[in-house]
Amino acid sequence: METMKAIVQHAPFDFRLERVPKPAAGPGEVVLRIEAAGICAGDRIMYQGKAPWGISPGEIPGHEYVGVVEELGEGAAECHGLSLGERCTAEVQIPCRNCAACRKGLFHLCEDASGFQGGGWAEYIRLRRGAVVHKVPSSIHPLDAAMIEPLSCGAYAVERAGVEMKDTVVVAGMGAIGLAALQFARLRNPCRLIALGTTTENTALAREFGADETVNIREEDAAARIRELTGGAGCDVYIECSGSPVSAETGVAALGRRGRLMIYGVYTRRAAVDLNEIGQNKELTILGGHLSPGMMPYVIRCLKTGQIRPRKMATDVFPLEEFDKAVNIKKIHLGSIKTILLPGLDGSEEER
Numbered sequence: 567m568e569t570m571k572a573i574v575q576h577a578p579f580d581f582r583l584e585r586v587p588k589p590a591a592g593p594g595e596v597v598l599r600i601e602a603a604g605i606c607a608g609d610r611i612m613y614q615g616k617a618p619w620g621i622s623p624g625e626i627p628g629h630e631y632v633g634v635v636e637e638l639g640e641g642a643a644e645c646h647g648l649s650l651g652e653r654c655t656a657e658v659q660i661p662c663r664n665c666a667a668c669r670k671g672l673f674h675l676c677e678d679a680s681g682f683q684g685g686g687w688a689e690y691i692r693l694r695r696g697a698v699v700h701k702v703p704s705s706i707h708p709l710d711a712a713m714i715e716p717l718s719c720g721a722y723a724v725e726r727a728g729v730e731m732k733d734t735v736v737v738a739g740m741g742a743i744g745l746a747a748l749q750f751a752r753l754r755n756p757c758r759l760i761a762l763g764t765t766t767e768n769t770a771l772a773r774e775f776g777a778d779e780t781v782n783i784r785e786e787d788a789a790a791r792i793r794e795l796t797g798g799a800g801c802d803v804y805i806e807c808s809g810s811p812v813s814a815e816t817g818v819a820a821l822g823r824r825g826r827l828m829i830y831g832v833y834t835r836r837a838a839v840d841l842n843e844i845g846q847n848k849e850l851t852i853l854g855g856h857l858s859p860g861m862m863p864y865v866i867r868c869l870k871t872g873q874i875r876p877r878k879m880a881t882d883v884f885p886l887e888e889f890d891k892a893v894n895i896k897k898i899h900l901g902s903i904k905t906i907l908l909p910g911l912d913g914s915e916e917e918r
């Protein structure tokens with residue numbers, strides 16, 4: 567039996583590099599040879615045993631990847647319009663098409679937890695029947711292509727928050743999703759774009775990606791600074807991508823009248839917000855965001871045309887063999903943003 571290298575979940579802090587059977591494509595399925603696969607903040611929370619969705623022993627994580635079509639199951643070529651050797655990625659959720667959410671067309675909110683398409687931290691991945699696949703042009707660098715999923719999340723946060731030209735927009739959290747949101751907010755050219763970060767490296771990158779102003783929340787009171795920058799009015803949009811409940815509280819305090827709070831992070835604790843600020847004082851609109859429905863084709867197009875150039879987000883690159891170092895990189899590299907695993911990389915090979 568053919569085998570492959572993969573990172574397999576066992577328990578919190580116990581994900582192992584193992585040899586497992588190489589997947590084969592059943593009817594409607596596609597097997598990709600993985601070029602590059604990212605580690606998400608949610609994956610790190612899962613690794614630490616803190617994720618609300620828990621750990622699935624025996625499963626291979628990884629939902630941010632790009633790969634080359636290695637095998638097409640019966641009917642898959644027609645279904646996806648794919649041929650061998652083409653590059654693609656796929657949406658995180660495989661919609662069941664039958665639950666209440668799917669019946670409303672809300673496929674990214676599908677209630678079927680088994681529809682989560684993981685498996686990217688390996689040499690090969692099997693995209694299950696019903697996966698929503700997107701072709702990726704060969705001109706897009708593998709490190710950029712591996713970030714299509716988190717970039718799409720950032721784009722969706724901006725789209726759903728309804729960022730307009732007259733808005734002062736704050737993006738909180740300069741991790742991968744926040745920096746992605748910042749780049750897509752920039753494309754909308756709002757009145758003013760403010761980035762909140764925690765390190766000088768990340769706020770410097772935020773400026774490169776188009777922030778007009780940056781605030782290091784470790785050094786300044788962010789809500790006070792936002793009010794100061796807006797002549798006391800407060801911001802119009804606050805996009806929370808840091809995963810910190812305190813940042814959501816800052817958002818409620820920093821927003822002006824009729825402001826919009828977009829909650830996009832993944833949280834392990836609850837927030838304590840002043841409901842009077844939301845209601846009688848400001849009439850805020852609270853929006854939630856999950857995954858990136860409909861955004862991947864747009865993001866792929868932006869990468870192809872160079873409208874966004876996110877490469878500097880790919881701060882740390884490792885072969886699968888160095889997974890332990892990769893998953894713990896934030897402890898030693900404070901400026902780390904996106905960690906990417908390259909299954910085809912070994913010590914002797916130069917990075918492409």
Ligand SMILES: [Zn+2]
Nearest residue numbers: 606630715716
């Ligand atoms: Zn992700």
Ligand SMILES: [Zn+2]
Nearest residue numbers: 662665668676
């Ligand atoms: Zn469903």
